[in-house]
Amino acid sequence: MNIYKQIFKVIKKYDTIVIARHIGADPDALGSQFALKEIILKTFPNKKVYAVGNPASRFKFFGNNEKIDNIDTTKGLLIVLDTPDIKRIDGVSLNNFEYVIKMDHHPIIDKYANIELIDEDSCSTSQLILEFIFNNKMEINKEIGEKLYLGIVGDTDRFLHDYTSSKTFSLVTRLLEETNIDFTSLYKVLYQRPISEIRFEGYIYQNLILTENGVAYIKIIDRKLKEFGVDSAAAGNMINDLKFVNEIIVWVFLTEDIKSNLIRANIRSVGPYINDVATKFGGGGHKYASGVKLKTWDDSDKLINELDELVKNYKN
Numbered sequence: 001m002n003i004y005k006q007i008f009k010v011i012k013k014y015d016t017i018v019i020a021r022h023i024g025a026d027p028d029a030l031g032s033q034f035a036l037k038e039i040i041l042k043t044f045p046n047k048k049v050y051a052v053g054n055p056a057s058r059f060k061f062f063g064n065n066e067k068i069d070n071i072d073t074t075k076g077l078l079i080v081l082d083t084p085d086i087k088r089i090d091g092v093s094l095n096n097f098e099y100v101i102k103m104d105h106h107p108i109i110d111k112y113a114n115i116e117l118i119d120e121d122s123c124s125t126s127q128l129i130l131e132f133i134f135n136n137k138m139e140i141n142k143e144i145g146e147k148l149y150l151g152i153v154g155d156t157d158r159f160l161h162d163y164t165s166s167k168t169f170s171l172v173t174r175l176l177e178e179t180n181i182d183f184t185s186l187y188k189v190l191y192q193r194p195i196s197e198i199r200f201e202g203y204i205y206q207n208l209i210l211t212e213n214g215v216a217y218i219k220i221i222d223r224k225l226k227e228f229g230v231d232s233a234a235a236g237n238m239i240n241d242l243k244f245v246n247e248i249i250v251w252v253f254l255t256e257d258i259k260s261n262l263i264r265a266n267i268r269s270v271g272p273y274i275n276d277v278a279t280k281f282g283g284g285g286h287k288y289a290s291g292v293k294l295k296t297w298d299d300s301d302k303l304i305n306e307l308d309e310l311v312k313n314y315k316n
Contacts, residue, residue: 074096074097102118105123123156211308232264
């Protein structure tokens, strides 16, 4: 029995199912979460299925997260998506469930589930959910298809990243054939932005600092966010746009988040692997795309220096 059929068998067993994902949800986390919820309810209409986590206002079109404070889950199933480490699970405690399944495409940080489906070669967790659906011959519809397509597009940046594989294209082709979704219209939903963010992006490009070794960085304080009328997530939404700049090998946006009393570091690379550095500072992610939450600006300077040394060694 392959692992997808094994997961289906466990899902079939439980009447109460909670689906969680990581804090600071992105399109892949949300797309996989709400698509899995809908496909389970479509296949098993009598089950109680809940999608949990703090709301992501920018991506509210995926669906509404739910509170489960008054629901007994001690005999229930928890499915955690797109989350390699326990501390980043949003909205639930593992101890409140009888059985846990993890489905993820990040490098392993914590082993915390009864079943762990980890595929680092997959472009996204949405791709894993698509494979789960096709392996179990479940009936997919337009709404589910749209969520998974957006999740895959979000994590591959429209199929630009190198972990986009022939398997990804094969699965997406089948998805389009079976659902007939209008995929071109979905890009507007994902990428539409207010003029304030465009002006903020111009500020970032004007003020980016580039080290001799090829590390580009910018520190964005809360006052500057208020000046442009954007939130602390705005910089992270435009981090991938520097991928094709000749002089830049690694780049990091450091954004002050007053509400959470931290500094969000979004890191990207077109050369050396950066996830080990991110992990060293308490974060994590992919080889070329990682993130860290820092406590002080001194920590941000240490991160920049570490990345600069990484690039220097890579070039040598």
